[in-house]
Amino acid sequence: MNRLLCILLGSITFASAQNNADLKKEIVPPKAKKIAKNLEFHGDVRVDNYYWMNNRDDAEVIDYLNQENEYNQKMTEHTRDFQHRLFEEMKARIKEDDESVPYKLNGYWYLTRFETGKDYPIYSRKKGELEAPEELLFDVNEMAEGFEYYSLGGLNVSPDNKMVAFGVDTLSRRKYTIQIKDLQTGEIYPDKIENATGGSTWAADNKTLFYTKKDDQTLRSYRIYKHILGTDSAEDELVFEEEDETFNTYVYKSKSKEYIIIGSHSTLTTEYRILKADDPSGEFKVFQPRERGLEYSIAHYEDDFYVMTNKDKATNFRLMKTPVEKTTQENWVDVIPHREDYLLEDIDIFKKYLVVSERHNGLNKIKVIRWDNSEEYYIPFDNETYTAYISINPSFDTDILRFTYNSMTTPTSVIDFNMETREKMVLKEQAVLDEKFDKNNYLSERIWAMAKDGTKIPVSLVYKKGTKLDGNSPLLQYAYGSYGSTIDPYFSTVRLSLLDRGFIYAIAHIRGGEYLGRNWYEDGKLFNKMNTFTDYIDVSEYLIQEKYTSAEHLYAMGGSAGGLLMGAVINMAPQLYRGVIAAVPFVDVVTTMLDDSIPLTTGEYDEWGNPNNKDYYEYMMQYSPYDNVVAQDYPNMLVTTGLHDSQVQYWEPAKWVAKLRELKTDDNLLLFHTNMDAGHGGASGRFEALKEVAEEYAFLLDLEGIDH
Structure with a gap:
């Protein structure tokens, strides 16, 4: 009887899967119109048939994105219930009525807490002792009512503890409006500063506020202003303007509270200006004039500044110090010398x-x-x-x-x-609110894969005990590999939904990050950028060779610059992967880097190169995902973006998906989801974001035939 029941259930499952496959064949994917645009540079002509998508105000563009969203919904309708179950499962592990560990600042304990069923934090403080009455600073749940997206940031309490400056973004373009709240009366002052980064810094007088404004088009942080409490922000004094378009600027206060510091930075160069916090009307003094390739950061302590720097070819940085009155580099002396x-x-x-x-x-x-x-x-x-x-x-x-x-x-x-x-x-x-969770039931290890050039690439792995390492287990390989940003091994409650279903999770610490030091970054940027992509592929081949998984069960994932990684990898080695998730992917590299009106472009030249230089143009053309889509089989793919993305414009993945649809020679899934209310970071609520993860996990698990 049991055997017969199993046969019947198996038949039903097979029939259901077959019905889903048949239904999918009947659903026709959107077909984007083609308008050829010739992009000529350095004597090279590229034809971009989808350049017309570069306009979020065009109704035809919005219509196309909506068509893709509708197609995605229809193609994943059979996983809708599973997505919901995954969401509830991940949400159930989170302690909803949670509270941060309080920290003490200037006589007050500050804490952040969440309440059951609510998406946003509540910020409060207690005077003197943790047993003191709670003073509410902000209930973001109330503030966010009526908004599809809401981000509160840059909280900055005045030295006398009576006011707090804060920034609000309701569009997800990372353009904040700064306001000031009276913590004694609860009143929001009429002072309103638009188009700012959100952060700000009080001078010691409790009435002067320094802040950073963004360029309205490029979103570059480029001006520091000084606002006097109670005055019209239109009359604020411009304190500093960063005229070099490859630099951004910002302002903060030293931990000692004695200095207001203006920083300017590009990928390879930094510069600081300092002013005593009790002299807000004074002139900022340049700490050490910028020199291309000289990076440094500063911290004040008593009569000295401590300087972390790469001065004199200190690739991995050294720590030096200098008197507060003599801050230029000829006065710097070693505290911790450079070490290889x-x-x-x-x-x-x-x-x-x-x-x-x-x-x-x-x-x-x-x-x-x-x-x-x-x-x-x-x-x-x-x-x-x-x-x-x-x-x-x-x-x-x-x-x-x-x-x-x-x-x-x-x-x-x-x-x-x-x-x-x-x-x-x-x-x-x-x-971790899951009675089945026991950290002793999981194993982690670090292995080293061999790259084609003989370099050993570290990989961090985690999986549940009992997972078979025989080549048949599904494995999700994640990496980033740009900007010197290191993805350290970390714990994730949501990841348990994969591990408990037999997945192995791997973080590939590829070149382009700083996992193995600054040289690890230098070997994965500019004319070494191809190392990032080949490292990822070499790790994939090693994981298959060592029977952690196989090409039939290997999945790749990356976001933003990691989405560029996904695009390059599937052009170079599509046969290695069953499925790929590319989140907010930077895939139209050459066109974007040639357009200095696009946010972030000018500040990226030292990371990717400036394609106005022919050598960089030709090198970038070797890997730019959009430019290298060809007629070949590609893996199953899920691509996501946000309409208001300030980092990677939505049209990059939109154009990429359209070109993939046109040229790919397989019948594999190509799904594209645009969040029409969000930007680079996705949804703003803590639980709304889980729905996006559930969508990604359902995509992977469905490909593995796992629906429970």
Whole structure:
């Protein structure tokens, strides 16, 4: 009887799958119109048939995006219930009535909490003691009512604790409006600063606010203004303008609270200006004039500034110091010299200690050094797939260092570490509300894949115990590989929905990030960019060779610049992957980098190259995903974007999908979803974002025939 029941159920499942396949064949994908546009540069002519999509105000463009969304809905209708179950499953693991670990700043304890069923945070504080009455700063749930997207950021309390400046973005273009709230009366002042980054900095007088404005078209942060409380923002004084279009600028206050600091940065060069916080009407002084290739950052302590810099070919950076009155580089002296095998990433200054964040052989290290040089030591960690980083430490005169730790199998913990006694106190471990979850049921490891050029590429893996490593398990391979941004091994509650269904998850630490030091980044940018793509492919081949998975069960995923990675990889080696997720992908590289009116373009020249230079143009043409789509079989694909994306314009993936539809020679899925209300980061609510993850996971699991 049981055997007969199994046969019947199997027949029903097969019939259902066959019906779904038949229905899909009847659904016709959108066909974008073609209007040939010749793009000629350096004597090379590219024909872009979909250039007309570069206009979000064109009704025909919106109609096409809606057609793609409708097609995506129809093609995934059979997974709709499964998506909902995945969403509820992931949501159920999250402690809805959650609260952050409070931190103390200027006499107040600050905390962030969430309430059951609500998408947005509530910010509050308590005076003096944690037992004191709660003072509400913002309930973002109330503020977000009526908005499809809502982001509150840049919270900045005045030195006298009476006011808070804040920024709001309701479009997801990362263009914020800054306002000021009276924390004694709850009144929102009429002062309103448009088109800002959202962050701001109070001077010591409690009435002067420094902030950064964006260029309306390119969204480049380029001007620092000074606002006086109660005045018309149209009359605000321009303090600094960054005229070099390859630079962005920003303003902040030193941890010592003694200096207002203006920073300017490009990919390869930095420059700072300083002003005493108690002299807001004074003139900013250049700390060290910019020199191309000279990078530095500054931290103030007593009579000196501490300078983290690559000066004198210190590729992995060195720490130096200089007197506050003599800040130019001829006065800098070594505190921690350059080391070939340690990347200096950050410092934090306390009254008795210097805390150094480093990276050695890919792993985070936190080093504590007494100012009197009586001792120095590393905080110990015991595996190879963890992430540890310094948390919020606003207090200067304390022995307590707060840091955060997690691994691919261990939920995130916030830890207070006594630098005097070396005792640890775990203040909070991330709750996983799943009675079946036990971190001991999962395994993680770091392996090394061999690239074609002989370079060893580190890969962090996690999977559930009992998952077979015989080549038949599905595996999702993730990477980013640009801007020196390192994707460290980290814990994810949502990822459990894949691991518990037999997936292996892999993070490929490819060149273009800084996992193995600054040279790891240099070897994956500009004329070395192809290393990023070939590293990813070599990792895929190694995972197949070592029987972690097979081409029939290997999936690739990346977003933004990682979406560029996806586009390049599937042009070069489509046969390796069953499916690919490309989120907000930067795929029309050459056209974008030739258009300096597009947000972020000019600041990207030192990352990708400037295609106005013929050598860079020809090199970028070798890998630009949109320019290299050809008539061949491609994997199953899910592509996502946001209409209001400020980082990667929606038309890049839209054009790419249209060209793929035109040229690909397979019958595999090509799904395209545009969030018509969001930008680069997707939906703004904590639970709304889970729906996007559920959509991605359902796409993968459906390809594996898993629907439970």
